Amino acid sequence: MTNYLDSNKQRFLDELLDLLRIPSVSADSNFKGDVRRAAEFVRDKLTAAGLDKASLHETPGHPIVYAEKIVDANRPTVLVYGHYDVQPADPYELWDSPPFEPTIRNERIYARGACDDKGQFYMHIKAIEAMVATDGLPCNVKVMIEGEEEVGSDHLGTFVKENRDMLKADVILISDTSIISNETPSLEMGLRGLSYVEVQITGANRDLHSGVYGGGVANPINVLCEMIASLHDEDGRVTIPGFYDNVDELSDAERAELAKAPFDLDEYKRDLGITDVMGETGYSTNERTSIRPTLDVNGIWGGYTGEGAKTVLPSKASAKISMRLVPHQTPDEITEMFTAHFKSIAPAGVTVTVMPHHGGMPYVTPVDSVEFEAASKAFEEAWGKKPIPTRGEAASQLPLCLNRNSALNPFLWVSVWIAMPCTHPMKVMAFLTTIKA
Amino acid sequence: MTNYLDSNKQRFLDELLDLLRIPSVSADSNFKGDVRRAAEFVRDKLTAAGLDKASLHETPGHPIVYAEKIVDANRPTVLVYGHYDVQPADPYELWDSPPFEPTIRNERIYARGACDDKGQFYMHIKAIEAMVATDGLPCNVKVMIEGEEEVGSDHLGTFVKENRDMLKADVILISDTSIISNETPSLEMGLRGLSYVEVQITGANRDLHSGVYGGGVANPINVLCEMIASLHDEDGRVTIPGFYDNVDELSDAERAELAKAPFDLDEYKRDLGITDVMGETGYSTNERTSIRPTLDVNGIWGGYTGEGAKTVLPSKASAKISMRLVPHQTPDEITEMFTAHFKSIAPAGVTVTVMPHHGGMPYVTPVDSVEFEAASKAFEEAWGKKPIPTRGEAASQLPLCLNRNSALNPFLWVSVWIAMPCTHPMKVMAFLTTIKA
Numbered sequence: 047m048t049n050y051l052d053s054n055k056q057r058f059l060d061e062l063l064d065l066l067r068i069p070s071v072s073a074d075s076n077f078k079g080d081v082r083r084a085a086e087f088v089r090d091k092l093t094a095a096g097l098d099k100a101s102l103h104e105t106p107g108h109p110i111v112y113a114e115k116i117v118d119a120n121r122p123t124v125l126v127y128g129h130y131d132v133q134p135a136d137p138y139e140l141w142d143s144p145p146f147e148p149t150i151r152n153e154r155i156y157a158r159g160a161c162d163d164k165g166q167f168y169m170h171i172k173a174i175e176a177m178v179a180t181d182g183l184p185c186n187v188k189v190m191i192e193g194e195e196e197v198g199s200d201h202l203g204t205f206v207k208e209n210r211d212m213l214k215a216d217v218i219l220i221s222d223t224s225i226i227s228n229e230t231p232s233l234e235m236g237l238r239g240l241s242y243v244e245v246q247i248t249g250a251n252r253d254l255h256s257g258v259y260g261g262g263v264a265n266p267i268n269v270l271c272e273m274i275a276s277l278h279d280e281d282g283r284v285t286i287p288g289f290y291d292n293v294d295e296l297s298d299a300e301r302a303e304l305a306k307a308p309f310d311l312d313e314y315k316r317d318l319g320i321t322d323v324m325g326e327t328g329y330s331t332n333e334r335t336s337i338r339p340t341l342d343v344n345g346i347w348g349g350y351t352g353e354g355a356k357t358v359l360p361s362k363a364s365a366k367i368s369m370r371l372v373p374h375q376t377p378d379e380i381t382e383m384f385t386a387h388f389k390s391i392a393p394a395g396v397t398v399t400v401m402p403h404h405g406g407m408p409y410v411t412p413v414d415s416v417e418f419e420a421a422s423k424a425f426e427e428a429w430g431k432k433p434i435p436t437r438g439e440a441a442s443q444l445p446l447c448l449n450r451n452s453a454l455n456p457f458l459w460v461s462v463w464i465a466m467p468c469t470h471p472m473k474v475m476a477f478l479t480t481i482k483a
Numbered sequence: 484m485t486n487y488l489d490s491n492k493q494r495f496l497d498e499l500l501d502l503l504r505i506p507s508v509s510a511d512s513n514f515k516g517d518v519r520r521a522a523e524f525v526r527d528k529l530t531a532a533g534l535d536k537a538s539l540h541e542t543p544g545h546p547i548v549y550a551e552k553i554v555d556a557n558r559p560t561v562l563v564y565g566h567y568d569v570q571p572a573d574p575y576e577l578w579d580s581p582p583f584e585p586t587i588r589n590e591r592i593y594a595r596g597a598c599d600d601k602g603q604f605y606m607h608i609k610a611i612e613a614m615v616a617t618d619g620l621p622c623n624v625k626v627m628i629e630g631e632e633e634v635g636s637d638h639l640g641t642f643v644k645e646n647r648d649m650l651k652a653d654v655i656l657i658s659d660t661s662i663i664s665n666e667t668p669s670l671e672m673g674l675r676g677l678s679y680v681e682v683q684i685t686g687a688n689r690d691l692h693s694g695v696y697g698g699g700v701a702n703p704i705n706v707l708c709e710m711i712a713s714l715h716d717e718d719g720r721v722t723i724p725g726f727y728d729n730v731d732e733l734s735d736a737e738r739a740e741l742a743k744a745p746f747d748l749d750e751y752k753r754d755l756g757i758t759d760v761m762g763e764t765g766y767s768t769n770e771r772t773s774i775r776p777t778l779d780v781n782g783i784w785g786g787y788t789g790e791g792a793k794t795v796l797p798s799k800a801s802a803k804i805s806m807r808l809v810p811h812q813t814p815d816e817i818t819e820m821f822t823a824h825f826k827s828i829a830p831a832g833v834t835v836t837v838m839p840h841h842g843g844m845p846y847v848t849p850v851d852s853v854e855f856e857a858a859s860k861a862f863e864e865a866w867g868k869k870p871i872p873t874r875g876e877a878a879s880q881l882p883l884c885l886n887r888n889s890a891l892n893p894f895l896w897v898s899v900w901i902a903m904p905c906t907h908p909m910k911v912m913a914f915l916t917t918i919k920a
Contacts, residue, residue, distance in 0.1 A: 237694070238694060238697075240694070240794065242792045242794070244792075249755075249757060250755040250756060250757055251755060251756030251757075252755075254755075256777075256779045256781060256805060256807065257674070257675055257677070257807060258772065259755075259772060260675075260772065260777045260779045260805075260807050261762050261763065261771040261772050261775055261776075261777030261779075261807065262760055262761075262762050262768045262769075262771045262772040263755060263757060263760055263761060263762075264757070264759075264760075264761040265779045265780060267711075267779075267780035267781075267782070267783050267802075268711065268712075268715070268779065268780050270708070270783075271707070271708040271709075271711040271712045271780065271783075272708075272711075272712040272715075274704075274705065274708040274709075274712075275705075275708045275709040275711075275712035275713070276712070278705070278709075282698075318686075318687040318688060318689075318691075318696075318700060319687060319688030320686060320687055320688075320700060320701070320832050320833075321831055321832060322701075322831035322832040323699055323700055323701075323832060324699075324700060324701040324830065324831070324832045325698050325699050325700075326698065331699045332699075334698040334699045335695065335696055335697065335698050335699040338698055339698075340693075340697045340698030342693045342697045342698075342702045342704075342705065342794075342796055343702060343704035343705050343708065343785075343786065344693060344704075344786050344787050344792075344793060344794055344795050344796070344797070345704070345785065345786035345787040345788045345793070345795070345797075346704050346707075346708075346783055346784065346785050346786060346788070346800065347783065347784050347785075347788040348780075348782065348783050348784075349780065349781050349782035349783060349803070350781050350782040350803060351782045351783070351784040351801075351803075354840060355679045355681075355781075355803065355805070355840040355841055356781060356782070356803075357677065357679070357779075357781055357805055358781050358782070359779055359781070360781070360782075363783065364788075365704075366786070366787060366788075366792065366793075368693060368697075368792070368794055370693065370694060370697050370698065393761065394758055394759035394761070395757050395758060395759040395760060395761045396757075403791060403792040404792055
């Protein structure tokens, strides 16, 4: 098999460069034809790799490419996820080489999408091709490459729901994340979930003049600020009753394992341009952003926001508030708790509405699961050292999509997901080989 | 003099109707020519009334009309303020009669600007005309009628500053307010001042993904909400140190006098569509909105405010905050206190900027002043009962304009202002006659 990789190396590279030349910018409708061309390119390479049913599935946006190879219905099935669309490349003049004319410097490919995500998912296709062409696949493989990851994966959720049987798998392999560094390979084992709501506070039935009414009636902005402020206590903990009830408290051993990831607080602060970090008392910055649930206001608006000064006492004020969830919190339960609590703390004289937006389940791959061990072993083979498990970084939209309309629970059978940055076909092969067990 | 009024009544009315036919909508540039035509109309009527120097003073916006009659340099001088511009009249189809074709029904004139403010200031001109034509003016009179009141009086401040000698007066007579009712005539004796600031909280040097950073770094919106919430205590009092130090605490007798104004709390709540009022403990709604200083957020914005959900952890959040001031608070001192306090309560990890907008001095006309007594007597002559003194309602922009750039203090010589709703020339005459003493 190594022979196959060696003897086809140049062709693999040339094909990837061809794919990188296609400006598949999903955000810009001027590139709509190019986005489709990239999808067709991927479909053809999936066919060439020996996969069955390679085809474009239309959506109201860009098509999703799907292919599969079922070798034995009794063996495990791996669903590989990736995306063939890229971010816009403007401003072009800041590129050292043209974004859609890939060039190789110091053994690195420079092009829009080389890392995110064409390079990563193409590696999977070539690993599958090599295995099919030589010893055969050790397990069943399904490949789903979408074209809207960079614009929010708006149609992935529906596609997944409508094709639950086709996509059924034992493990999802996502290669759309990063590693800590080449010296410190790492494996994403968890992603926080999400509960997202929009709130509105209404006071008087019209905007008032603050000179006439100021001090006499509730100001919805002041009230909203007070209600939001009360959602955290002095230790930075969320005050919603029951919020932490189902939170998975990690053991000291687990926390020690996570703490192995190198982290330079000074560098972190320097990068963000802040003088200090902030968060829940008793947890490190890495823990605060990975194993702990949080509440953040993502947007707020009300009253006069234009130039200069207007002394309006507004009728309404609104905010978008999201909570990051950890196992075993669920978006539905947390959204319900938030709504009940937020309404309960409203003072007399205002009305409160809470509108839930989407939610997403938190995901964790147990480090002692066969899937995590398979991924870990694959990394070790490629890097010569075990990867460090990390949690909390946002990977692709996939886990969130899987959980939209969670009442339907169409994916309870997806027991595990692994986010695996893939820079060499060997890793993929090692993973697939191990997973078959 | 009563004869003069009686014999010219129809002409006075016809002239007012002519003025009301001019669509002097200051907000809409399509009416620019009409606004100027109204100014010229007013100028000509001031000349016809026997006033000197009647002329248009150009501004970058609409012109200001000024005229004066100095009868004796040793007598007091009254500056009459009004505005000849009107609010837009759309939607036209909701008018029972066309807004710029005045019609009289049940002895009331229906037209845009009939009350606000053409009817009111025109009464002053006709009172002056009658006095000049018969017994002569008992005191000096200056008349300043602007054309931008409905769009914020942007150029009045500069005009007043540049013409301080010309405008010098002992008392300003403003007829641009309302009375409680025809059964309960009232006189505005006070207006709260204003300190207006814009604040900005900056966290990280860029917008962050809340999934990656949420819980680990300061969220400027959350921080802003907490800081704003802390500006009031549980009794609804402003927590800025020193904020109440110079506040004029009224005596029980003074509070009892103000409490004479009829007030129906149920009707107030019904009108505003609220279930309850809110404000500083220990004060009535009327007191909260008149004799007590307050702090209101007039606008707030930050993060994602569009449709749907975005999990941004924003770099910045902003708010416009204004404080209503009472005697003897000053905008400069309060702005300074606010700035120092607001910066002092910022947590580590964020930076705070405070940008002062404009300010305005609080005004109160002492009820035992000769000017208030003159106005009170004038009302009594017209209505057969004493007016109730009221405070806190917004009158015209004039007092605020007078105080812009208060460091210059060009109007310290304006010792008193009276806001006097004027529905009959007799009241004006009685006022002017009394003020001469």
